[in-house]
Amino acid sequence: MDLSIAALLAQDGITNGAIYALLALALVLVFTVTRIVWIPAGEFVAWGTLTLAGLQTGVAPGTLKVLVGMAVIAGLMEAWGCIRRGQAGRLPRRLAAWTGVPMVVAALVWWLAPMQLPLPVQVLLTLVTMTTLGPLLYRVAYQPLAEASVLVLLIVSVALHFTLVGLGLWFFGAEGSRTPAFSSTSFTLGGVNISVQSLLVVASSLALIGALALFFGRTLYGKALRATAVNRAGARLVGISPDFAGALTFALAALLCGFSGVLIGPITTVYYDSGFLVGLKGFVGAIIGGLSSYPIAAAGALLVGLIESFSSFWASAFKEVIVFTLIIPVLLWRSLTTTHHEEDE
Amino acid sequence: MKWLGSRAAFAVFVAVLAVVPQVAPAFWVTLGNYIGLYSIVALGLVLLTGVAGQTSFGQAAFVGLGAYTTAYLTTKYGTSPWLALVIGMVITAAVALFLGFITLRMKGHYLPLATIAWGISLFYVFGNLEMLGGHTGMSGIPALSFAGFELKSENRYYYLIWTITLASLWATNNLLDSRPGRAIRALKGRLEMAEAFGVDAARLKIVVFVYAALLACISGWLYAHLQRFVNPTPFFITQGIEYLFMAVVGGAGSVWGAVLGATVITLLKQVLQDVLPWMFGRSGNFELIVFGILMILLLQFARDGLWPWIERILPRRTPPPVPPAEPLPARERATRAGPLLEVRKARKQFGGLVAVNDLSFEIRPGEILGLIGPNGAGKSTTFSLISGAAALTSGDIRFRGESIGGEPPYEIARRGIGRTFQHVKLIPQMTVLDNVALGAYLRGGSGIVRAALALDGAEETRIKAEAARAIARVGLTEHTFDAAGSLPLGKQRIVEIARALAADPMLLLLDEPAAGLRFLEKQELAALLRSLKSDGMTVLLVEHDMDFVMGLTDRLVVMDFGEKLAEGQPADIQRNAAVLEAYLGSVV
Numbered sequence: 001m002d003l004s005i006a007a008l009l010a011q012d013g014i015t016n017g018a019i020y021a022l023l024a025l026a027l028v029l030v031f032t033v034t035r036i037v038w039i040p041a042g043e044f045v046a047w048g049t050l051t052l053a054g055l056q057t058g059v060a061p062g063t064l065k066v067l068v069g070m071a072v073i074a075g076l077m078e079a080w081g082c083i084r085r086g087q088a089g090r091l092p093r094r095l096a097a098w099t100g101v102p103m104v105v106a107a108l109v110w111w112l113a114p115m116q117l118p119l120p121v122q123v124l125l126t127l128v129t130m131t132t133l134g135p136l137l138y139r140v141a142y143q144p145l146a147e148a149s150v151l152v153l154l155i156v157s158v159a160l161h162f163t164l165v166g167l168g169l170w171f172f173g174a175e176g177s178r179t180p181a182f183s184s185t186s187f188t189l190g191g192v193n194i195s196v197q198s199l200l201v202v203a204s205s206l207a208l209i210g211a212l213a214l215f216f217g218r219t220l221y222g223k224a225l226r227a228t229a230v231n232r233a234g235a236r237l238v239g240i241s242p243d244f245a246g247a248l249t250f251a252l253a254a255l256l257c258g259f260s261g262v263l264i265g266p267i268t269t270v271y272y273d274s275g276f277l278v279g280l281k282g283f284v285g286a287i288i289g290g291l292s293s294y295p296i297a298a299a300g301a302l303l304v305g306l307i308e309s310f311s312s313f314w315a316s317a318f319k320e321v322i323v324f325t326l327i328i329p330v331l332l333w334r335s336l337t338t339t340h341h342e343e344d345e
Numbered sequence: 346m347k348w349l350g351s352r353a354a355f356a357v358f359v360a361v362l363a364v365v366p367q368v369a370p371a372f373w374v375t376l377g378n379y380i381g382l383y384s385i386v387a388l389g390l391v392l393l394t395g396v397a398g399q400t401s402f403g404q405a406a407f408v409g410l411g412a413y414t415t416a417y418l419t420t421k422y423g424t425s426p427w428l429a430l431v432i433g434m435v436i437t438a439a440v441a442l443f444l445g446f447i448t449l450r451m452k453g454h455y456l457p458l459a460t461i462a463w464g465i466s467l468f469y470v471f472g473n474l475e476m477l478g479g480h481t482g483m484s485g486i487p488a489l490s491f492a493g494f495e496l497k498s499e500n501r502y503y504y505l506i507w508t509i510t511l512a513s514l515w516a517t518n519n520l521l522d523s524r525p526g527r528a529i530r531a532l533k534g535r536l537e538m539a540e541a542f543g544v545d546a547a548r549l550k551i552v553v554f555v556y557a558a559l560l561a562c563i564s565g566w567l568y569a570h571l572q573r574f575v576n577p578t579p580f581f582i583t584q585g586i587e588y589l590f591m592a593v594v595g596g597a598g599s600v601w602g603a604v605l606g607a608t609v610i611t612l613l614k615q616v617l618q619d620v621l622p623w624m625f626g627r628s629g630n631f632e633l634i635v636f637g638i639l640m641i642l643l644l645q646f647a648r649d650g651l652w653p654w655i656e657r658i659l660p661r662r663t664p665p666p667v668p669p670a671e672p673l674p675a676r677e678r679a680t681r682a683g684p685l686l687e688v689r690k691a692r693k694q695f696g697g698l699v700a701v702n703d704l705s706f707e708i709r710p711g712e713i714l715g716l717i718g719p720n721g722a723g724k725s726t727t728f729s730l731i732s733g734a735a736a737l738t739s740g741d742i743r744f745r746g747e748s749i750g751g752e753p754p755y756e757i758a759r760r761g762i763g764r765t766f767q768h769v770k771l772i773p774q775m776t777v778l779d780n781v782a783l784g785a786y787l788r789g790g791s792g793i794v795r796a797a798l799a800l801d802g803a804e805e806t807r808i809k810a811e812a813a814r815a816i817a818r819v820g821l822t823e824h825t826f827d828a829a830g831s832l833p834l835g836k837q838r839i840v841e842i843a844r845a846l847a848a849d850p851m852l853l854l855l856d857e858p859a860a861g862l863r864f865l866e867k868q869e870l871a872a873l874l875r876s877l878k879s880d881g882m883t884v885l886l887v888e889h890d891m892d893f894v895m896g897l898t899d900r901l902v903v904m905d906f907g908e909k910l911a912e913g914q915p916a917d918i919q920r921n922a923a924v925l926e927a928y929l930g931s932v933v
Binding site: 155167 | 394398399400402446447448450451454455457458459461462463465466469470473586589590593630631632633634635636637638640641644645648
């Protein structure tokens with residue numbers, strides 16, 4: 001390997017790592033606020049790519065059908081909940097939020113899809129669709145079990161992953177898709193060829209991470225989520241609804257994952273079931289951060305990207321083996337430095 | 346325990362199993378074979394997930410390890426399949442030990458995540474190693490032969506599979522109703538309690554994980570010699586997840602849930618694969634969607650799976666009375682001069698906060714000592730220091746002249762200090778008898794293997810008899826076979842005392858035993874403690890309730906702000922100005 005290959009691999013690794021970092025952050029966010037190990041994050045990545053690919057060809061993406069279906073189910077669940085608790089007065093507002101808004105989003109995207117608008121608008125439509133889908137998923141699958149153990153929530157996650165993969169095959173078909181790069185130009189810096197696309201990926205990841213930092217540091221909602229992550233019962237006592245915190249978390253996480261999907265689309269062909277492995281690579285990063293530290297999780301994800309890139313050069317057949325075996329030394333280290341276990345029921 | 350719910354139902358089940366290959370078409374025999382293979386794997390998950398509260402998505406990889414080991418050894422080296430089974434089990438145990446060691450000391454979600462990663466990695470290793478045939482796999486695996494009898498036909502193989510399945514069910518059921526089994530059942534949410542009675546929880550979790558992995562390995566070995574061909578696909582993480590679904594659908598709390606879950610999922614999959622494409626008019630992975638949705642609905646509405654519903658319609662056997670048996674060896678109680686327990690300048694700091702500030706007091710043999718004080722005085726922290734639940738910052742605690750400061754809870758339990766918990770920590774679905782028997786954990790020695798093979802009978806009878814004696818001692822004999830969680834709080838507290846007594850302690854530590862009790866319950870508790878004292882038991886009572894303490898204790902130690910405020914007879918303490926001020930505020 002000479003220096004130029006190394007530089008190329010490093011560039012690839014950092015680009016992929018930046019995408020995994022977004023995922024890792026989403027996973028840490030979801031886990032700290034809701035205690036959900038969010039295995040289906042990967043499906044949101046794949047659906048992000050496939051939604052954008054659908055818009056590219058001027059077809060209303062299958063995601064919209066899922067959106068509408070989930071909105072109907074969420075509406076029914078809200079209606080049932082309100083009636084059972086005798087709070088029928090609250091129903092219109094709830095229905096507007098849980099069914100109305102997603103329907104409007106779906107209708108809008110449906111209407112705009114055939115117009116083949118410029119790429120940035122399509123990206124925006126993709127992100128809006130994915131962000132709307134996140135809270136719906138939480139409402140329908142997780143919220144009824146919000147107080148269950150981490151283990152039960154984890155099994156729900158896995159079941160949801162199955163469902164979403166099945167739906168993905170149904171709505172997107174078995175063919176893979178790629179989305180166009182934002183830019184195909186490149187330039188040379190110090191003898192190393194650098195593609196503008198890579199720079200854009202890294203820059204937009206950083207921008208999104210910065211925006212998140214601002215959200216958590218400066219806004220009331222961001223602080224509410226942080227409070228919930230630190231102490232759920234305490235946050236509830238000061239008036240932060242756990243349901244709201246969960247929904248908001250899933251909106252943010254879906255945005256992050258959907259955006260990863262948009263970024264990964266030009267790099268690799270994405271199939272309906274590609275999300276799983278991508279999501280798990282985000283998990284490896286998140287586990288390096290102990291599912292609790294954002295900066296370490298992001299750094300871990302970057303490391304995953306680099307290791308993946310270099311191992312694809314040396315032992316491409318064992319690329320996945322090497323990446324997933326990476327968590328063994330990480331867990332070993334965490335295990336040896338953790339002095340006692342906690343009671344988790 | 347409810348060994349089969351009912352023996353008759355079990356006999357019918359076995360009879361139906363035995364007849365299937367004789368009367369049913371080949372298709373049903375094939376299904377039966379797969380249900381048996383899957384049941385063995387799901388059984389491991391019942392133990393791991395339903396009973397011990399851990400989980401694994403990587404069981405398919407252990408199945409693969411068993412299958413590939415025998416495939417490789419028998420085709421490349423002509424090794425005997427039976428030897429290959431042993432080698433496969435050794436390899437599986439080594440991998441499971443390692444994975445368990447690095448994950449099970451941490452919170453519960455690391456094991457499942459690690460098993461996902463391990464499951465995926467192994468799949469790619471199988472698929473990319475030329476010597477294992479890559480993605481095309483390996484064929485030409487020999488048929489099993491047993492005492493010169495070749496098991497080539499599916500019908501014959503069926504009997505082997507179900508013999509092993511029933512044997513695994515038998516062993517696992519034995520295990521659950523045993524000394525290690527009771528400890529395993531405490532792993533789910535009752536770690537602190539289990540450790541206080543001498544259970545090495547971290548080690549036991551690893552053992553359970555290895556046990557589940559070995560069952561998976563055996564299933565894989567059977568699979569390889571049934572198919573006579575292996576490729577990586579059936580060992581991918583997707584199948585690992587399906588195994589977990591089987592355990593959850595069937596009911597992860599009972600060994601029969603594994604068979605039920607394996608049957609339901611296998612049949613459902615058959616039906617869905619036929620019906621769904623026809624319904625939707627094109628091919629797709631529709632069964633995935635339906636599985637996922639069913640799973641979520643099940644977890645939302647019936648988290649215990651389907652088995653409890655079947656169990657309800659099965660006739661229940663009334664448990665026979667506990668047979669009397671020779672008592673377990675009792676502790677040597679040579680009297681020695683001096684206090685039983687000495688707390689010497691014990692100190693506990695949490696960062697800048699001094700919760701217990703150089704506290705010293707002693708407990709004399711045969712007395713009931715009360716440790717009282719206002720809220721936040723440091724009573725509970727002191728209790729934790731003595732019981733080993735919290736580590737001393739400085740100072741020492743000596744029991745019968747030996748230092749126990751800094752010893753782990755199980756070591757302190759071993760030396761003869763029994764305890765109860767402020768928030769009752771019983772295993773609610775387990776009988777009072779089994780809960781109390783857990784207290785005698787350190788007085789037995791049977792391990793997993795003896796228990797699984799039912800070789801622990803003599804010791805088990807003695808443990809049960811000991812537990813029954815402790816239950817009789819506290820006056821709860823009528824509740825011996827009731828689920829502990831069904832009793833009112835007052836009685837649950839008494840069960841906790843019986844459990845502590847089953848450990849044959851010399852000193853009993855009671856953490857706010859009267860909290861939340863009604864007047865009559867308090868009186869019964871006080872009477873019990875007095876009668877224990879008259880038998881020579883020494884008691885340390887951390888309490889809140891002054892009335893309860895005043896009439897019962899021989900001496901009192903009063904704490905305030907982490908320090909000892911006063912010490913003496915209850916009557917003197919009642920007149921002590923400093924104590925009155927601490928409790929009622931200044932009277933100036």
